[in-house]
Amino acid sequence: MDTKHIRNSINSWLYPSLTFGTLLLIWWLASARGYLSEQFFPTPAAFVTGFREEVASGSIFRDTLASLSRVGAGYAISVAVGVPLGMILGTVLGARLALLPLLNFLRSLSPLAWIPFAIFWIGIGHGAVIFLIVIAALPTIALSTMAAVAGIPKVYFRVAQDYDLKGLQRLTRVIFPAILPQLVTTLRVAMGLCWLVMVAGEMLAGNTGLGYLIHDANNGLRLDLIVVGMVVIGLLGMLCDRLLMFLTRLPGIRWGYDR
Amino acid sequence: MSTGSIRIKGLSHSYGATAVLKDIHLDVSPGEFVAIVGPSGSGKSTLLSLLSGYLKPTSGVLERTGTTRTVHQADGLYPWLTVEGNLALGLPKLDAASKRRAVSDMVGRIGLAGFEKSFPHALSGGMRQRVEIGRALCGGTDVLMLDEPFSALDYLTRLKMRGELCRLLEDQPRTVILVTHDIEEATQLADRVLVLSERPASIVYELKIDVPRPRDVTASGVVDATKAVLKAMGYEP
Missing domain, CATH: 1.20.5 (Single alpha-helices involved in coiled-coils or other helix-helix interfaces)
Known part of the structure; x- marks a missing residue:
């Protein structure tokens, strides 16, 4: 060095x-x-006391685990469905024509508008929050994966034809690696979205978790605990983004950033 | 000698109402090196796309024998694959051990020993084009299409690359179609130079060059041919 x-x-x-x-x-x-004034914002000392209280009771860990598992599940479902769906939309014209308006509609609609139905259908708790996260992240992931496929240089497909890469091989050995750098950006944006929706979802359709912690603290006028919740959410969000950023260092992805 | 041939009769092509190629006739025999030059926008690239099979002609006959691979102007390598990985694309049918041998053989031929694990973005423009040519030659390709292969390189590198191409073709003879706007490149390399007219393009001039390769760019045969082609294209000094 x-x-x-x-x-x-x-x-x-x-x-x-x-x-x-x-x-x-x-x-x-x-x-x-x-x-x-302490009526409007807690003092640093109150924040520290509140944080210790949460740690001592263990509830901050339970809430963090609940939120993380919901984001994890919602994110995993959204990526597992959204990326292949985006690749299909990017390569099959019929699928694009049929599904693009629907996805754009869903993307324009705030996921929070689904909260009443999430509660009716699934009930308050884990499932409803995961549902809201998926509703928010999946269209975004699918649409930007599609855009990445559309942006692949034509010459890569000509090379694929010359070297007999067809069908599934073309998808896995040309299209997928070609979009990987952009996909990492998409994954980072989607992760941020999942965090945002998780907080709102837990406030309105949850009974545990960091979002619910804020909601509950608000009802009890515990401003210190609101800030505790905010700090933990912000730090965990940053950490998740950092972890995804490590992906950009992998040799199969780095080319998209080194050029 | 494993090489392919090409036969074109009365071929025309248009994009919608725009006629690009009109009544092209061309026979390329196995092992021949044919260069196609013409003013920009004359349909050189369209002709190459037709020859490579990326496009189907609007009318006329196009027959090819053997496999065809194209070397592109720039950025035709897959950036997510190393030099080795890109070369191996040319050898899909071999087992792992023979593939490794063939790849390392080609790495030596194109003078890139030591760069096997490098990614394209870490190579110079000339090195990248050498890998592209190597990849296209791997695995017994019959017809090599060269689409302005050296036009993104500086002059000296371009001269050097022409020499390397001749050397590679000497070891592994191929039928070659070179599309270029660099007339000197065409006359230095090709057995036959074809000149396309303005759009809709047809072949308006043909010149055979019977000088053995490798030729020096300043050799009298090359200079005379360059003069003749320039004249056919309407350039008067």
């Missing part, structure tokens, strides 16, 4: 730490000097 590399990796930790440090300092100062 040369010095420039070391400096870059130090800076990639230092700069964000400075940003968050400054925000913490402002929060602390504003609370201590009385600019920020």
